[in-house]
Amino acid sequence: MNSTTISLTSAPPVPTVVRGDSPAGISRARQAARAFTDHLTPAPDPDMADTLVLVVSELVTNALRHGGGYYTLKLSAGPDTVSAAVSDPNPSHPRERAPDLNGGSGGFGWHMIRRLTDHLTITPSPGGGKTIHAHLPR
Template sequence: MNGTTATTAAPTSLVIADDSPAGISRARDAARAFANSLRPAPDTTSADTLALVVSELATNALRHGGGRYTLELSADPRAVRVSVSDPNPAHPRERTPDLNGDTGGFGWHMIRRLVGKVTITPGPGRGKTIHAVLPC
């Protein structure tokens, strides 16, 4: 993530399942703690980017993906990976952001702009998993 090379991650993987808006804050905090556990730890901007990506993916899963999600964070020397699964098989869709602040529309644009690679795979079950890779 932004010029640092992760040599180890402690923990090597973190999984969180949640179904409440309050969980978004916990997911962000967990993402920052995960980033800080990496050696070497990423700079503040990279850790904040990870937290923002986690926040946006979890929020989208709650709003549009069926009201619950599972977040998994992992890292290796090349990248930090964020995977968010939800029960809705429908892929995210781009829409024109609402500049009046009423209905959003910024999240998917931000996610795609901030990560090195984003893919969507089927499952678990009938749902989908969005995988975002933030290069080290």
């Protein structure tokens, strides 16, 4: 009988922090999320890595569009989860709206984020604003 043991003896990954204040920051956030998952040991499932990149992209886009024009992204991982926390200066929680199927004005992001994440919380930031914590199973 063969058995495989996955060892988590290496140091936990150092959290990654990315800040942005323009549409170029969306691409930087996606690249950071991809690089973060590429360096995890053991490597996460490729579908989970793709999902994290998509969730990060949507959270950062929403922060820029609706959250005050800038964001801070913090990526972290534990043995069972990978997390993205996006902070912005707007204390208002995201609101669901009907997706615009014809005009292209959006409405899909928050629905998508909620469906793709395992656990989602929103906390007020100490200096105002909020942080959205998205957790995905590793």
